[in-house]
Amino acid sequence: MSLASTPFTIGGLTLKNRIVMPPMQQYQGTAEAFATDYHVHHYARRARGGVGLVIIESTAVAPEGRLMADDIGLFSDAHMAPVAAIAAAVKAEGVPIIMQLSHGGRKSRPHPGSRLIAPSAIPHDDDYGMPEAMSRDDITRVVMAFATAARRALAAGFDGLELHAAHGYLLHQFLSPLSNTRTDAYGGDLEGRSRIIADVIRAVREAVGRDVPVTIRVSASDYQPGGLTADRVAAALERLVPLGLDAVHVSSGGLSPEPPPNAGPGYQVGFARTIRERIKVPVIAVGNIRTKAQVEDILGEGHADLVAIGRPLLVHPDLGRVL
Template sequence: MTITLNQPITIGGLTLKNRLVMAPMQQYKGTPEAYATEHHIQHYGRRARHVGLMILESTAVSADGRLVPNDIGIFTDQHVEPLREIVKAVHAHNTHIFIQLSHGGRKSSPEVTRTLVAPSAIPFDEVYGTPEALSIDEIQRLVDDYRLAARRSLEAGFDGIEIHAAHGFLVHEFLSPLSNKRHDHYGGSPENRTRFLREILTAIRGEVGQDYPVIIRVSATDYAEGGLTPASIAQMLKPFESELDAIDVSTGGLLPIQPKDVHTGYQLPHAAVFKQLLHMPVIAVGNLHSRSIADRILEDELADSIAIGRPLLSDPDYADTMLTPESLGI
């Protein structure tokens, strides 16, 4: 059977009405206390009509883990109600929504971060400055932050959770040998570098159970020698196949390095590696903005879902143009 963008897909027991995903994109509209606002309710509600799944922008699990001064968080019980209103607005269109849980690590906003932390005291750049290496006790407190964030995500009504392990933020920093130079059981071997992620995943599962969708976003490459590659990450995630329900594949962000060529589908070969090596749905992203390209990717089994971002910022109905027969010239 030919797979197309319009066909449903199941992720963690949850059936999505089609295979088009709205990628997580920061809105820079949170309050100083990291509360979601009316802007978020209107923004996500307006764009929920046609996509099968929306992934909320990066949502901080800790007050010291915000990516920018005006992003949103879920690090207190008071953050739940504004997020619940976003969920209601999206559900009104028979669309599912996942929350993306994150901590910025050494890339947390200096303007609102009291103590910059990372697995090792290695700076991202001069602007962020040098972080403090996390102690074991501090790591355990962060794991508990993720656990509480998962509990609050359930209370807010989200249909699933995406763990943000990409773009150079804290979980990614633990995974990559370029940013993790620890000599304890959180560093060194690939197994040790995944320990923080493993503990986060265990803590989240303890709150949400085994039937609730939990997916992960990764950067497939660090764009630097000695860094992560699609094959190395796939090998690191292999033990988690039964605990994760999908993988959302992006690239970069660990170092201040940009890919040399950002063309249509430039990240697709990385997604295809995960599709080949892991037994879980793969979400591809990266300038995949046409229906014909999306369907070809699905038909060739290079990925299972297609995520789009920027086109939906400028045109809330862009997803409809990708899902209609007219977009294929039919």
């Protein structure tokens, strides 16, 4: 039996194998951020294709935090029924499903009339424009939005949650010194810059209890001088994991418009290994992983506990059966 095909447990949730479908934007939501029948069929088809876990695309916790004008959200009770249909379809295939919760911060496409907000008034680029530095009331509101969305996700039938702290979105913006120049309790040193993530974890745990799997996706490198590195992210996670995280999903980049300098096969696996050596919960590796040999090497060499296969699954939905 291959390592990829062995069962694994995350926070009490048993997976039939170690292949994860990671969150990937589908750009098929309505203008009001509702999921559609497209999402139901898309995710159910990949679940049928043999993956052990499905994590659905970034789902906005607030109307000003949508990443795109056609992504989906869970910032009202009205959004629950469409995502509940996704959860039911995936679970009917015998596969657990997790919802990724996000706020785009300065990389958002807010609803008309909403504000563009960020830790500091530093733009991502000219296209997104200049954000407003968040007030303490803004921070409290966003933290509670994560908790409320988490509660809705569980009521809609999801088995767990992933907090999006990667790819240059709001929680990542707070963590990186390049995008967070605050001088209050939510800035400064690593403890201050990770404080909002700690607040979100605590609020989500209060909302859903301790038995629900809660994971986090991080960017382990900003690929810029003075930015986040795998060691710095690992140090933050050493503080954050004990607050109630059950796994860490290790990606990279996104804080700036420039792509990673080298996105070759398995280019993020070394980051996963660095973080796995420092924390006591399972780690998911992702990033240009396409072959069975890669997957077996990652698992066999102890680089990660699970492997996420992204874009290849979009082209070959049955890939989970052959890895």
